[in-house]
Amino acid sequence: MMNNAFALAGIVIKELYRRKDFYVLFILTALLTLLLGSINFFNEQNIARYVKEFCLLLIWIASLVIAVTTTARQIPAEREQRTIFPLLAKPVSRGDLIFGKFLGCWIASGIVLVVFYVFFAVITGAREHHIHVAAYFQAFWMHWMMLGVVVGMVLLGSIVFAAPSSNSTISFVVILGILLVGRHLNKVADSLAEPTSSILYTVYYVIPHLEFYDLRDLIVHNAGSAPWWAVGVATIYAMVYAALFQFVAWMTFRRKALN
Amino acid sequence: MAEVIKVEKLTVEFPAGGAGQQTKVAVKNLNLTVSSGEVFGFLGPNGAGKTTTMNVLLGFVNPTSGSASIFGVDVRQPIARQRIGYLPELTYYYKFLTAEELLRFYAKVFRIPKDQVESRIDEVLKLVELEHARKRLIKTYSKGMQQRAGLAQALINDPDLLILDEPTSGLDPIGRMKVREIIQRLKNEGKTVFFSSHELGEVETVCDRVAILNQGELKVTGRVDDLVRENQMNLEKIFLEMIGYKSPVTV
Ligand SMILES: Nc1ncnc2c1ncn2[C@@H]1O[C@H](COP(=O)(O)OP(=O)(O)OP(=O)(O)O)[C@@H](O)[C@H]1O
Ligand SMILES: [Mg+2]
Numbered sequence: 001m002m003n004n005a006f007a008l009a010g011i012v013i014k015e016l017y018r019r020k021d022f023y024v025l026f027i028l029t030a031l032l033t034l035l036l037g038s039i040n041f042f043n044e045q046n047i048a049r050y051v052k053e054f055c056l057l058l059i060w061i062a063s064l065v066i067a068v069t070t071t072a073r074q075i076p077a078e079r080e081q082r083t084i085f086p087l088l089a090k091p092v093s094r095g096d097l098i099f100g101k102f103l104g105c106w107i108a109s110g111i112v113l114v115v116f117y118v119f120f121a122v123i124t125g126a127r128e129h130h131i132h133v134a135a136y137f138q139a140f141w142m143h144w145m146m147l148g149v150v151v152g153m154v155l156l157g158s159i160v161f162a163a164p165s166s167n168s169t170i171s172f173v174v175i176l177g178i179l180l181v182g183r184h185l186n187k188v189a190d191s192l193a194e195p196t197s198s199i200l201y202t203v204y205y206v207i208p209h210l211e212f213y214d215l216r217d218l219i220v221h222n223a224g225s226a227p228w229w230a231v232g233v234a235t236i237y238a239m240v241y242a243a244l245f246q247f248v249a250w251m252t253f254r255r256k257a258l259n
Numbered sequence: 260m261a262e263v264i265k266v267e268k269l270t271v272e273f274p275a276g277g278a279g280q281q282t283k284v285a286v287k288n289l290n291l292t293v294s295s296g297e298v299f300g301f302l303g304p305n306g307a308g309k310t311t312t313m314n315v316l317l318g319f320v321n322p323t324s325g326s327a328s329i330f331g332v333d334v335r336q337p338i339a340r341q342r343i344g345y346l347p348e349l350t351y352y353y354k355f356l357t358a359e360e361l362l363r364f365y366a367k368v369f370r371i372p373k374d375q376v377e378s379r380i381d382e383v384l385k386l387v388e389l390e391h392a393r394k395r396l397i398k399t400y401s402k403g404m405q406q407r408a409g410l411a412q413a414l415i416n417d418p419d420l421l422i423l424d425e426p427t428s429g430l431d432p433i434g435r436m437k438v439r440e441i442i443q444r445l446k447n448e449g450k451t452v453f454f455s456s457h458e459l460g461e462v463e464t465v466c467d468r469v470a471i472l473n474q475g476e477l478k479v480t481g482r483v484d485d486l487v488r489e490n491q492m493n494l495e496k497i498f499l500e501m502i503g504y505k506s507p508v509t510v
Contacts, residue, residue, distance in 0.1 A: 007367040011353065018355040081351045086412055089317045089345035090368045093337040258319040259311075
């Protein structure tokens, strides 16, 4: 299982660095950040904060685009290009395939994040002459855990919806929906009549709360780090959801006829 | 002789393609055994059910009823595929990988010991004559070269059973001859080869036994030389007779 999954993950990572998407997004993020940083019309204090905020927003967008599009095309591409046949004709189970693709996409997103966060640390370090390493590491780690949930979700989507483009679109809508309104659903539910209220409450408890993983404010405002136990709990929470999505993906894919 | 492939009462139905359509029976109550060391030709016109049968053997498609096993292991177990080499009907490989990277990946899946991987890759690339192109992306290969890369991946684990779906389709006469030589060579090494083909002349020269399938049903199976002797005609004529073909000229 692990042997096959790592072999498959290696292929996903190789694909990522042989395609142009990542380089383009990184260069775009870097250029836009540097451009904004070079404009000096606010006072010193504010511009530093805006640059950080802006750079982190770009990193979030770019990482989500890479994670979602990379994951969404994996299994559909295997099927369309028919590489799945020689692959599954080897002692590779369908569970190995799903777990390997998950691992590959997740590790690839992690590598992308490391590059982005190092860039971010260099930029802010140059301006502030000091970086809060623990806080930055937490922000990176939580971001990466969130991408684990995203990758699991999109992988499931790629088995349910055959077309990668519709899967990507639906995934983006769901992810943005959770990030923007996820935390308010319970309050909205309170203000509604039954049965809508209960339904909304259920949704609130069932969805993976990706917004927990957003520690941008802490590093933008140099507000210290989060408690480590909370990071630990969030890590477990993310792994449970990622595993759940993979399990459902496997159940759906397990007996599917391929041809 | 040990049975390498055993198919019992295999039926495969596909759901209707559209409203008002009946379910499509691709394979009907098929019984088939392939013994160790045999070269077995699996014949039938387009749509006869050859690829579908192979898809069941590889676990891609589930039987509607009946069963299939390889080396005595039910085909639904991934371990049944440890000693198989498979060449699909249409070969496409990861576009961003070179031939040697592809083979390295598959070697890993088969858990070939690290110190043997490179020599094994050299060996199969030499066998299919792709050494000169090993560092090129497979997507830049010609069709025949891709087919040979496909054969190389099928051989990477030194399999005891090869399942080849139309291995010579799309190859030039020299390419075909080379595939025949490879099959012959594998046979001499004691391997079992199960392949489908439309090239009856070729089948007649390399196969020990054949089965002819028509519309999902087994029409005949037996040793090539026995069939030719008993029927007093070549394999092509037997094939046409078995599938009920009447030449419009003679009718
Ligand atoms: N997924 C599917 N859904 C519906 N029908 C299918 C499906 N796959 C195959 N069939 C049908 O099953 C029958 C057998 O197809 P199969 O591909 O096994 O034939 P074949 O013997 O390999 O033919 P060829 O020589 O053309 O490769 C055909 O009638 C085909 O249309
Ligand atoms: Mg076929």
